[in-house]
Amino acid sequence: MFNMNFAESIIVDTANLEWQQSPMAGVDRKPLAREQAERGHATSIVRYAAGSVFRPHPHPLGEEILVLSGIFSDEMGEFPAGTYFRNPPGTSHAPHSASGCVLFVKLHQFLEHDLNQIEVSVEAIRHPNWRGVQHLYEFEGENVFVCSLNANEALPHVIKSSEPIELFIIEGQCEYDSVSMGKHSWLRTPYFNKGAFNITSPVIFWVKQGHFSVDFTSNL
Known part of the structure; x- marks a missing residue:
């Protein structure tokens, strides 16, 4: 657990952080806040190498993604740079990226009854x-x-x-x-x-x- 004290002011310069390998080859992360190692509340920058695939997984309390560069894909389609989308609690997917991408990702931070699935062009x-x-x-x-x-x-x-x-x-x-x-x-x-x-x-x-x-x- 780190950066989970919400009473503290936190500034993270991610340029000074090393990429950390995720459980899936080709997918790396720079964690900003995390409740547990591979579950619970998490905020991260995530990088998919070209051709990388992440295993199918659920999001019990939702997932929020801003595509910063490249093209992110899953069963719902392709999401190019400048896409903001929210997958509500109870959804699941198998993400991948043919060309590679960088994302700002927030996991497990929705209200249970926030069931809106949206996609917005930024x-x-x-x-x-x-x-x-x-x-x-x-x-x-x-x-x-x-x-x-x-x-x-x-x-x-x-x-x-x-x-x-x-x-x-x-x-x-x-x-x-x-x-x-x-x-x-x-x-x-x-x-x-x-x-x-x-x-x-x-x-x-x-x-x-x-x-x-x-x-x-x-x-x-």
Whole structure:
């Protein structure tokens, strides 16, 4: 178990992490948070080599994927770079990639009754010159969206300060609380300070709010 204390602010620069081999040859991972070795809550960057296949497996509490590069495939079809999709609790699949791909993956983090299966094209990845905020998903307070902003641009109102947040840099550079965050850096904090977030170059990032909370009074 690591990075599972949601009361702590965490920034991970994945450029400094080594790829770790998964149980399947050709599929490697950079874990960001994990509850157990091969089950339970997990957030990772996953890399499929060309021609690699992962064994069929279920997702009791869902799977959320953002395709960062290449083409990811399973029984439902092919998902090119710039695809965001959610497989709800109780689904299963046998993923593979003919040409190789890199993914941002979140496992076992759905509400049991969140049964929506969706697929969304992310404009900022498909069209790099696109700027703005794209809403991807909302369910019972959980909000997921992608922002594409210019250097020194203020964060949009949709991002709420003083609340828990999870943020993943797709492209570009920014700083949070004076810590540099480059491509594929990951932030999770129980108390987001918008004033501490600075965009130092054009940036594209995935962001989620409303999916966890922390009771800071429980230990008082």
